[in-house]
Amino acid sequence: xxxxxxxxxxxxxxxxxxxxxxxxxxxxxxxxxxxxxxxxxxxxxxxxxxxxxxxxxxxxxxxxxxxxxxxxxxxxxxxxxxxxxxxxxxxxxxxxxxxxxxxxxxxxxxxxxxxxxxxxxxxxxxxxxxxxxxxxxxxxxxxxxxxxxxxxxxxxxxxxxxxxxxxxxxxxxxxxxxxxxxxxxxxxxxxxxxxxxxxxxxxxxx
Numbered sequence: 001x002x003x004x005x006x007x008x009x010x011x012x013x014x015x016x017x018x019x020x021x022x023x024x025x026x027x028x029x030x031x032x033x034x035x036x037x038x039x040x041x042x043x044x045x046x047x048x049x050x051x052x053x054x055x056x057x058x059x060x061x062x063x064x065x066x067x068x069x070x071x072x073x074x075x076x077x078x079x080x081x082x083x084x085x086x087x088x089x090x091x092x093x094x095x096x097x098x099x100x101x102x103x104x105x106x107x108x109x110x111x112x113x114x115x116x117x118x119x120x121x122x123x124x125x126x127x128x129x130x131x132x133x134x135x136x137x138x139x140x141x142x143x144x145x146x147x148x149x150x151x152x153x154x155x156x157x158x159x160x161x162x163x164x165x166x167x168x169x170x171x172x173x174x175x176x177x178x179x180x181x182x183x184x185x186x187x188x189x190x191x192x193x194x195x196x197x198x199x200x201x202x203x204x205x206x
Contacts, residue, residue: 003031004146010187014194017183020165024194030203032193034146038111039104040071041144042129045136046096047089053200055088062087076101096131103129114140119147142189143205151181151188157204161195 015022035041047063048056066087067075076084076097085094103109109129114122119141126137138152152158162177163170184191196204 001033004034004148004189006148006187007031007190010148010190013187014184014191018191021184021191021194024165024198028194028197030197032142032146032189033203033205034143035205036144038114038140038144039073039076039100041140042100042132042136043071043076043097045139046093046100046131049093049131049133049136053204059088063089073101073104077105093131096129099130100132114145119150122147142192147189149186149188151184151192153177153181155192157196157199158192161199165195165198 011025015025043063044056044060047060051059063084064071066079066083079098081091081094081098084097085091087094089097100109104111114125117125122141122145123134123137126132126140127134135152135154138150138155141147142150142152159171159177162168162172162180166172166176166180168176180191181188193203
């Protein structure tokens with residue numbers, strides 16, 4: 001898969017702006033990849049909320065199996081909430097996934113509209129969905145729509161990576177996190193990807 005169009009230019013920009021980022025860019029190969037499948041990514045982000053990466057992967061494998069490896073609104077809408085829940089999900093998450101499938105099928109939620117929206121407007125639109133908050137919306141903008149300037153401040157992985165790489169106590173002061181946000185704009189998505197890589201060998205994907 002090709003990297004997003006802004007990736008190479010953005011890497012050079014960040015390396016010039018920040019010594020830590022220059023080191024991370026040099027140390028880690030690869031780039032952000034997208035599935036270009038909003039429903040798949042939304043399901044994955046709901047499953048991944050507030051649990052470890054390992055637990056999320058295990059649950060997602062069971063969910064994928066229940067869907068017969070076809071995670072599509074038409075298939076998920078036919079599953080009972082209990083069957084989705086049996087994959088290891090909470091009742092709220094199972095309901096959220098089921099509602100999401102129905103909202104897409106009924107056109108109550110139209111992913112195509114997001115392409116024309118600014119980041120904050122898109123986050124607000126996505127957050128109207130059940131079980132989708134700001135963090136999940138930001139993951140969708142990063143991984144599905146490849147937006148270049150997403151800075152998911154509520155992400156624990158990002159906070160851990162900042163603490164580790166910038167020698168700060170966990171959690172790093174909010175003022176310092178905001179300072180990095182300004183420093184890395186308008187290429188925050190790339191910075192986040194490399195910070196995640198510094199604490200996890202496997203590239204994250206939603």
